Amino acid sequence: MKQIRVLLIEDHFLARMALHSVLSGHAQIAVIGEASDGELGIAMYREHRPDVVVLDLRLPRVSGFDVIIALRKDFPTAKIVILSNYQGSEDIYRAVRSGAMAYLTKDASGEELLNAIQSVHRGLRYLPHVALDRLAERTPAVDLTPRESEVLVCITQGRSNQEIADELGIAEKTVRIHVSSLLDKMGARDRTQATIYALQRGLVHFD
Structure with a gap:
Protein backbone atom coordinates (compact mmCIF):
# COMPACT_ATOMS: atom_id res chain seq x y z
CA MET A 1 0.00 0.00 0.00
CA LYS A 2 1.33 3.43 -0.98
CA GLN A 3 2.25 5.56 2.03
CA ILE A 4 0.56 8.88 2.74
CA ARG A 5 3.24 11.57 2.79
CA VAL A 6 2.59 13.97 5.67
CA LEU A 7 4.06 17.39 6.49
CA LEU A 8 3.84 18.55 10.12
CA ILE A 9 3.57 22.30 10.85
CA GLU A 10 3.70 22.79 14.62
CA ASP A 11 5.74 25.33 16.57
CA HIS A 12 6.05 23.45 19.89
CA PHE A 13 9.00 21.06 19.78
CA LEU A 14 7.60 18.43 22.15
CA ALA A 15 4.21 18.42 20.43
CA ARG A 16 5.92 18.06 17.07
CA MET A 17 8.04 15.16 18.30
CA ALA A 18 4.97 13.46 19.79
CA LEU A 19 3.10 13.81 16.49
CA HIS A 20 6.05 12.42 14.58
CA SER A 21 6.27 9.47 16.93
CA VAL A 22 2.55 8.68 16.73
CA LEU A 23 2.31 8.95 12.95
CA SER A 24 5.58 7.19 12.18
CA GLY A 25 4.28 4.18 14.06
CA HIS A 26 1.78 3.51 11.27
CA ALA A 27 3.02 1.73 8.19
CA GLN A 28 0.70 3.77 5.96
CA ILE A 29 2.16 7.14 7.06
CA ALA A 30 5.48 8.71 6.09
CA VAL A 31 6.36 11.99 7.81
CA ILE A 32 8.38 13.73 5.10
CA GLY A 33 9.01 17.03 6.84
CA GLU A 34 8.49 19.21 9.91
CA ALA A 35 8.17 22.98 10.19
CA SER A 36 8.21 25.10 13.34
CA ASP A 37 6.48 28.16 11.87
CA GLY A 38 4.02 29.05 9.12
CA GLU A 39 6.48 30.63 6.71
CA LEU A 40 8.77 27.61 6.81
CA GLY A 41 5.75 25.34 6.47
CA ILE A 42 4.69 27.01 3.22
CA ALA A 43 8.23 26.75 1.85
CA MET A 44 8.44 23.07 2.77
CA TYR A 45 5.11 22.36 1.14
CA ARG A 46 6.37 23.91 -2.10
CA GLU A 47 9.51 21.78 -1.92
CA HIS A 48 8.05 18.42 -0.92
CA ARG A 49 4.38 18.57 -2.13
CA PRO A 50 3.07 16.29 0.64
CA ASP A 51 -0.20 14.40 0.36
CA VAL A 52 -1.54 15.81 3.63
CA VAL A 53 -0.57 18.67 5.96
CA VAL A 54 -1.16 18.47 9.72
CA LEU A 55 -1.30 22.10 10.83
CA ASP A 56 -1.52 24.04 14.09
CA LEU A 57 -3.40 27.35 13.91
CA ARG A 58 -1.34 29.40 16.37
CA LEU A 59 2.05 29.74 14.70
CA PRO A 60 4.81 32.36 14.72
CA ARG A 61 5.55 34.54 11.66
CA VAL A 62 2.59 33.32 9.60
CA SER A 63 -0.60 32.10 11.30
CA GLY A 64 -2.16 28.75 10.53
CA PHE A 65 -5.13 30.51 8.92
CA ASP A 66 -2.81 32.35 6.54
CA VAL A 67 -0.96 29.11 5.79
CA ILE A 68 -4.26 27.52 4.71
CA ILE A 69 -5.09 30.48 2.48
CA ALA A 70 -1.61 30.60 0.92
CA LEU A 71 -1.50 26.87 0.20
CA ARG A 72 -5.02 26.68 -1.20
CA LYS A 73 -4.35 29.71 -3.40
CA ASP A 74 -1.30 28.17 -5.08
CA PHE A 75 -2.29 24.51 -4.61
CA PRO A 76 -6.11 24.27 -4.77
CA THR A 77 -6.05 20.55 -4.01
CA ALA A 78 -3.89 20.90 -0.89
CA LYS A 79 -5.30 18.63 1.83
CA ILE A 80 -5.06 20.13 5.29
CA VAL A 81 -5.85 18.68 8.73
CA ILE A 82 -6.06 21.20 11.57
CA LEU A 83 -4.83 20.06 14.98
CA SER A 84 -5.44 22.84 17.48
CA ASN A 85 -5.90 23.54 21.18
CA TYR A 86 -8.87 25.73 20.28
CA GLN A 87 -12.40 24.53 19.54
CA GLY A 88 -14.37 27.78 19.36
CA SER A 89 -16.89 28.11 16.54
CA GLU A 90 -15.02 31.04 14.98
CA ASP A 91 -11.72 29.15 14.71
CA ILE A 92 -13.43 26.11 13.19
CA TYR A 93 -15.47 28.26 10.82
CA ARG A 94 -12.44 30.27 9.64
CA ALA A 95 -10.35 27.14 9.13
CA VAL A 96 -13.02 25.31 7.13
CA ARG A 97 -13.95 28.42 5.16
CA SER A 98 -10.28 28.91 4.27
CA GLY A 99 -9.98 25.36 2.94
CA ALA A 100 -9.12 22.96 5.77
CA MET A 101 -10.77 19.56 5.34
CA ALA A 102 -10.48 18.31 8.93
CA TYR A 103 -10.44 19.91 12.35
CA LEU A 104 -9.27 18.09 15.48
CA THR A 105 -8.33 19.31 18.92
CA LYS A 106 -5.03 18.26 20.45
CA ASP A 107 -6.72 15.90 22.88
CA ALA A 108 -7.73 13.70 19.93
CA SER A 109 -6.42 10.15 19.99
CA GLY A 110 -3.75 8.89 17.63
CA GLU A 111 -6.36 6.69 16.00
CA GLU A 112 -8.64 9.65 15.34
CA LEU A 113 -5.78 11.65 13.84
CA LEU A 114 -4.92 8.72 11.59
CA ASN A 115 -8.57 8.41 10.51
CA ALA A 116 -8.66 12.14 9.71
CA ILE A 117 -5.48 11.93 7.61
CA GLN A 118 -6.77 8.89 5.72
CA SER A 119 -10.16 10.51 5.09
CA VAL A 120 -8.67 13.79 3.89
CA HIS A 121 -6.22 11.88 1.67
CA ARG A 122 -9.26 10.27 0.01
CA GLY A 123 -10.75 13.70 -0.60
CA LEU A 124 -13.28 13.54 2.24
CA ARG A 125 -13.89 15.93 5.09
CA TYR A 126 -13.39 14.80 8.68
CA LEU A 127 -15.16 16.82 11.33
CA PRO A 128 -15.95 15.25 14.71
CA HIS A 129 -19.35 15.91 16.22
CA VAL A 130 -17.98 18.57 18.56
CA ALA A 131 -16.71 20.57 15.57
CA LEU A 132 -20.02 20.16 13.73
CA ASP A 133 -21.90 21.26 16.85
CA ARG A 134 -19.78 24.40 17.09
CA LEU A 135 -20.44 25.23 13.44
CA ALA A 136 -24.17 24.62 13.85
CA GLU A 137 -24.27 27.21 16.67
CA ARG A 138 -23.55 30.00 14.22
CA THR A 139 -26.68 29.89 12.06
CA PRO A 140 -30.23 28.45 12.07
CA ALA A 141 -31.16 25.33 10.13
CA VAL A 142 -32.86 25.37 6.72
CA ASP A 143 -35.57 23.06 5.41
CA LEU A 144 -34.36 20.96 2.47
CA THR A 145 -36.26 18.16 0.78
Missing part, protein backbone atom coordinates in the same frame (compact mmCIF):
# COMPACT_ATOMS: atom_id res chain seq x y z
CA PRO A 146 -34.79 14.64 1.11
CA ARG A 147 -33.54 14.80 -2.49
CA GLU A 148 -31.98 18.23 -1.98
CA SER A 149 -30.22 16.86 1.09
CA GLU A 150 -28.80 13.98 -0.97
CA VAL A 151 -27.58 16.42 -3.61
CA LEU A 152 -26.04 18.63 -0.92
CA VAL A 153 -24.06 15.71 0.52
CA CYS A 154 -22.69 15.02 -2.96
CA ILE A 155 -21.78 18.69 -3.38
CA THR A 156 -19.80 18.66 -0.12
CA GLN A 157 -17.90 15.66 -1.50
CA GLY A 158 -16.84 17.76 -4.50
CA ARG A 159 -18.87 15.88 -7.10
CA SER A 160 -19.93 17.40 -10.42
CA ASN A 161 -23.55 17.57 -11.57
CA GLN A 162 -23.01 14.57 -13.86
CA GLU A 163 -21.42 12.56 -11.05
CA ILE A 164 -24.34 13.43 -8.77
CA ALA A 165 -26.80 12.39 -11.48
CA ASP A 166 -25.03 9.05 -11.89
CA GLU A 167 -24.91 8.50 -8.13
CA LEU A 168 -28.60 9.27 -7.55
CA GLY A 169 -29.93 7.81 -10.80
CA ILE A 170 -31.52 11.04 -12.02
CA ALA A 171 -31.01 13.34 -15.00
CA GLU A 172 -28.28 15.98 -14.91
CA LYS A 173 -30.92 18.63 -15.67
CA THR A 174 -32.79 17.53 -12.54
CA VAL A 175 -29.59 17.85 -10.52
CA ARG A 176 -29.17 21.43 -11.73
CA ILE A 177 -32.70 22.23 -10.58
CA HIS A 178 -32.04 20.77 -7.13
CA VAL A 179 -28.71 22.61 -6.86
CA SER A 180 -30.35 25.92 -7.78
CA SER A 181 -33.13 25.33 -5.25
CA LEU A 182 -30.88 24.41 -2.34
CA LEU A 183 -28.51 27.31 -3.03
CA ASP A 184 -31.50 29.65 -2.92
CA LYS A 185 -32.82 28.16 0.34
CA MET A 186 -29.40 28.36 1.97
CA GLY A 187 -28.66 31.86 0.72
CA ALA A 188 -25.42 30.57 -0.81
CA ARG A 189 -23.91 32.14 -3.90
CA ASP A 190 -22.06 29.01 -5.06
CA ARG A 191 -21.26 25.40 -4.23
CA THR A 192 -18.28 26.25 -2.03
CA GLN A 193 -20.35 28.54 0.15
CA ALA A 194 -23.11 25.92 0.27
CA THR A 195 -20.57 23.43 1.64
CA ILE A 196 -19.54 25.86 4.38
CA TYR A 197 -23.16 26.61 5.26
CA ALA A 198 -24.00 22.91 5.30
CA LEU A 199 -21.24 22.28 7.83
CA GLN A 200 -22.25 25.31 9.90
CA ARG A 201 -25.88 24.27 10.07
CA GLY A 202 -25.33 20.58 10.66
CA LEU A 203 -26.98 19.61 7.36
CA VAL A 204 -24.29 17.03 6.57
CA HIS A 205 -22.26 14.84 8.87
CA PHE A 206 -18.84 13.27 8.49
CA ASP A 207 -17.63 10.47 10.73
